Amino acid sequence: MPVERFAKKELIPSLQARRGGGTRARMGPMEGMINLGAGDPDFNQPEFINKAVYEAMKGGYTHYSFGGDPEFKQAIAGYYKKYGVDVDPNTQIVIESGGSQAIYRSFGAILNPGEEILIMDPAYGGYRGPAAYFGATMTRAKLTKGKDGLFRPDMDNIRAAITDKTKAMLICNPDNPCGTVYTEKELKGLAEVAVEKDIVLIADEIYTEFTWGDSVHRPIINLPGMEERTMVLMSFSKTFAWTGCRAGYIIAGPELMRVVKAVPTGICSMPVAFQRAGIKALNDGWDFVDEMKAEYKKRIEFMAPRLSEIEGITCPYPEGAFYLFPDISELGVPSAKFSQDLFAKEKVRCASGSGYGENGEGHVRFALVRPVEDLAEACDRIEKFVKSLPPKAPSAYP
């Protein structure tokens, strides 16, 4: 008898879909593989943080921390102030064990069965499961491409997608997979809609530290009318290459935070010794972040133009985050087939654009989590693979 009979009904679609594949599919090391699928930085957590964890444990930080370490929350408030936002550590921060848990908790705080949460298209795939789990419907607003080829928020699409069931709208800024950093004008437009429609705005800002060129990260929570309706989701995963040790937090206005805190997730799930190390990271970790940024920048500057050299691929420079999301529509191959065949033939992993929404079709995502030499090798293999594709059938329409 299939195990579906025991499952909560909202889990059944994902049980049936989870038969394999995906950027995260567990796989052992494979000779010659260049894995640009998952966004797991190739930098190791720095030694001073490892030491801080050990020192904290030796110092007795091994007990319950019900509401999160107060000094850690203080350090988070100090950090977010650099974006011009004053946050009260006691009433406006909850500690989470990563961005994924922040998504789960923020959704759990507000979504009732039958309500809608509006998410951009394309968008990171990790919002889908939690929305479904809480019985909510994920609606989509298509992003549209600007002149530079980057996907941007489209206020007409956003307004058209909001219904009287819409409880919240979620933006990812800087955006994974698109690489967009929202401008002040875009953020003001989104804030105006959120206030007018009286909905919650969830801002996934986990790539805050990774902006390129003239782009700067601006928070939406301090725009007029937004503190009371914004939840900012943050994670140490990318900022400090801390994906395995699980650290994150949510910032919200004090009243909305009462709702977030009411979600019964139990005792604070980020280990106490890591919270202590988090203080160290927020105080002393910025040279390490700058080194990573310099390296990501090199990778972007190498790979974006190199991909665009390949006939049929156009790759815009991202404004933020460390992904490339090139347009492969000229090749006439569905993105899932492109990524599967590229892996099968050339052992290069990427994520198919269709996994980020209907509007992501015609694109693939490369996570720049390998050094330039590996990216160069990956690009040579991608070029070889593209050259082996059959010519695109001519369009039936002139």
Ligand SMILES: Cc1ncc(COP(=O)(O)O)c(C=O)c1O
């Ligand atoms: C946009 C976005 N939000 C949330 C997450 C999840 O973060 P974490 O790894 O901290 O759970 C990711 C991870 O890749 C992400 O890209």
